[in-house]
Amino acid sequence: MKTSVVLLALVSLLSCTLYAEAVPVLKTGPRELEFGNLHWRMKTSLTPTAPGPNYFRGTEDAVWVDDWGLHLTINEHQGKWWATEIFTRERVGYGTYTFTVETDIAQYDAHVVAGFFTWDTAPEEYNREIDIEFAAWGERDGTKVQYVVQPYTDPARIFVFKPELNGNLTTHRIVWTKDDVSFSSYHGKVDPDLKESEAMLIERWTHPSSPTPGRVRFRINLWLFQGAVPARPAHMVLTSFSFVPL
Template identity: 70%
Template sequence: MKKQLSVLLLSFLFVSCVLFAEETTLIKVKPRELAFGGLHWRTKSSITPTSPGPNYFNADPSAIWVDDWGLHLTLKQHGEKWWATEIYTRERVGYGTYTFTVETNAAAFDPHVVAGFFTWDTAPDEYNREIDIEFAAWGSPDGTKFQYVVQPYTDPERIEVFDPELNGNLTTHRIIWTPQDVSFASYHGAVDPDDPQSENMLINRWSYPQSPSEGRVRFRINLWLYQGKAPVSPVHLVVTSFLFEKWKP
């Protein structure tokens, strides 16, 4: 009997050590890095619920990847859990012009799906210097809206929410962040906002007459679940192009 107990104890300790080693490896693993749009992007991973959401974040190559189409982010179920995705630039960015084109069926998003494109400083000053373009319904059955935000969103003068009335799955977006102000614009299709003809494809334009300081921000893109609530189906988002141009005084 003692021998059996000893064998069981040793087996338990072995399994515990293996599980601990696996968990430690998952926690300490370095983020994957992808090259896209002239920048280097790192992946976020989490095996426990974390913000935003809370969500689990998957950094596996089957969840986030780059190919000839663009930079792919997914929202998928594995087992009983839904896994969000997020990437962020290795480079510090800051004042400048951010132009990117997105392909996804935002009109069909579940009410709890959120796609975010934003600046973020880990320092809490000035609301983390967060400037957002988001596709979200925030749980409402009224359908996905687009919004521009210079945080905090609780100030109604700092947020612009609108129905994009989409024509297809492809949209182009621009954020121009200077020391004086922040301006936003969105367009149907893949366009060059500097081309005067792009005005024919304009969805919305808005500006906020103040600006956070530059700080040490990176740019982030994420696809996640509001309140961590499961959607009805997986989501696939592709950033087909991304360009950052540093602000010049």
């Protein structure tokens, strides 16, 4: 009798063990992508939220990485227009941010905004926000590029220019130190550290002060100013991204 009970217990334990091994381990937490040696999380919102306000999707058909690069989109889905935004899992801060973007800003709807920026959820120092943005802000005179060390309402903290582009590929750099913030943009895919990159320079600007690093992450988004319905979808590809801490 005792032998039968022991055997039944062993069979039961073995069955439970086999079943436990067969159950898949579910991954919890936000969806992540790896790009530029960083981990990027998706922003999602089923109700209109800032910036915009917009609806945000982080699904595989909205944001993805392939051999071309990191893709962000604005698309219509189930009768609503959805923006995209991603942010690094890692905290960043002082250092050099360099990224190459392939997108036809001349074809952007006047309400499309592409943003590349640092952000701290703490409100001090204007959330420690430093931006490069492609936007027309609803105006019909075409998309411009702007460099900003927030707040943008101070004209000494924003530099806006209309780029004369040679194609859809551009390289951009932010160098953030404790003393200042420097911005630069270039035609094509270049290494700004090389002397020959000067021949491809579009514009540069330096702001003579900077926020403290706090607990910022880097964010990239493609969204609609004032949540306006665009004339067409938008698609942007980052072909490279790097962050070198100071």
